[in-house]
Amino acid sequence: MGHYLCIIGNRTNFILFSWISHGAGASERYRSFARPAVFSQDRLTFTMANHLEEQKSFHTCKLLMEELKRVIDEEMRLRNKLKEEGVRDVTEHVKLPQNKVDQLDEESADYDDKRLCHSCKHICFFSCVACQCSKSKVSCLRHSHYMCRCPVENRYMMVWSTEKEMKAVYERVKKYAGELESKLKEEGGETNKSEMKKQDGKDSETQAPGVSEDAKRHRNYKVDLSESSPLCKLPRNGQKFLMDLMNFAKRKLSEVTEVKCDVMAKKQVEKKVEKSTEGIEGDVKGIQTCLGASLVSVESHGEDAQTKVLRVVSGEHI
Numbered sequence: 071m072g073h074y075l076c077i078i079g080n081r082t083n084f085i086l087f088s089w090i091s092h093g094a095g096a097s098e099r100y101r102s103f104a105r106p107a108v109f110s111q112d113r114l115t116f117t118m119a120n121h122l123e124e125q126k127s128f129h130t131c132k133l134l135m136e137e138l139k140r141v142i143d144e145e146m147r148l149r150n151k152l153k154e155e156g157v158r159d160v161t162e163h164v165k166l167p168q169n170k171v172d173q174l175d176e177e178s179a180d181y182d183d184k185r186l187c188h189s190c191k192h193i194c195f196f197s198c199v200a201c202q203c204s205k206s207k208v209s210c211l212r213h214s215h216y217m218c219r220c221p222v223e224n225r226y227m228m229v230w231s232t233e234k235e236m237k238a239v240y241e242r243v244k245k246y247a248g249e250l251e252s253k254l255k256e257e258g259g260e261t262n263k264s265e266m267k268k269q270d271g272k273d274s275e276t277q278a279p280g281v282s283e284d285a286k287r288h289r290n291y292k293v294d295l296s297e298s299s300p301l302c303k304l305p306r307n308g309q310k311f312l313m314d315l316m317n318f319a320k321r322k323l324s325e326v327t328e329v330k331c332d333v334m335a336k337k338q339v340e341k342k343v344e345k346s347t348e349g350i351e352g353d354v355k356g357i358q359t360c361l362g363a364s365l366v367s368v369e370s371h372g373e374d375a376q377t378k379v380l381r382v383v384s385g386e387h388i
Contacts (some may be wrong), residue, residue, distance in 0.1 A: 090115065090133045094140070101190040109174060110182050112141055112195035116231075118237050120171045128250040135247050138240045145196050146233055148211035156222040157199060157214070161229045169195065169230050189213035196236070197229040 097111040115137050118125075125131045153159060170178050185194045187210035199214035200207065202224045209217040214225060 072099075088130050088133065090118075090130070090137050094137055097192070101117050101192050104189065104191045106186060106191040107193065109179060110193040110195050112193070113169070113171065113178065113182065114174065115141065116169070116171045116195075116239060117174055119243050122243065122246045125246065126248070128247060131243065131247040131250050135240070135243045138236075141241055142236045143195075145211070145236065149197065149227065149229075149233075152199065152211060152214060152227060156225075158223075158226040159229070160226045161232070164228060166228060166230050187213055189216045196231045197227055199225055199227055201225045242330055 091343065095110050097107060100107050115134065118134055119138060122131075125134070157262075167181075175217040182195070185198055185208055186192070187194055188207050190213055191210060192210045192212075194208055194210050197211065197231045199211060199217065200209070200221050201218050203218050203220050206219060208228075211227075217225070225329070
């Protein structure tokens, strides 16, 4: 069975042809939580399509053809939708470097890292959307509406692989798959039956190797989750850390409580002072009123009345 050996940085990725559908699923999961992929799944698919002579199995060639159809259909549908919304296609005015699909190397990986979608971190292999407000930010066709708040007329689409090029690759793989299927039917025998089972999905692996053996080995095994179980206890070096963390939390809680008490006490004192101030102001107003009335009386009764007023103010009885 054919394979690809991708050496990117210090990582080595060994890929079988039958891994195509699993790789597509992994790529979608990465996009769901914006995790950059080690390499482009789309680049891998088109690189495999560029080396059809290494395809010996109709089953794996059919998987490749289905993946090509899926990505091409989505790409064309989103391109047409964005154009209808007003995104400009600058393919005729901007000439971008053609995608290299002869091999997966570090140079290609470095170039792919420069065209990651700002939202889902997917490598924009076929095309991307950019805006006049940024010289570096790009978006995949799925998430262009998250890129910025600029009017859609300010956005434009850059294309590395045209519709004609992608459909030509698909038709070439489809033709080659037909040849393998015809050859398979001519040969007949057990090989034909095995391949047909794979085609129908009856013999395809849905689990990783070793899963069935592990399930049989641990079928009657019960997980101990009691308080005495090691699974529910921290190691010795972790117990001290837990106690320190709990003590720290208690100190912080005590400090917060003290601050709250101080604030409440301060508010109570302020309320008492405010009430006392209001009482003093009331007394002053009363005295001022009394003095005003007395002064009027002084003006009308002479010096004897003035003496009486002074006695009233000083608290003496008349």
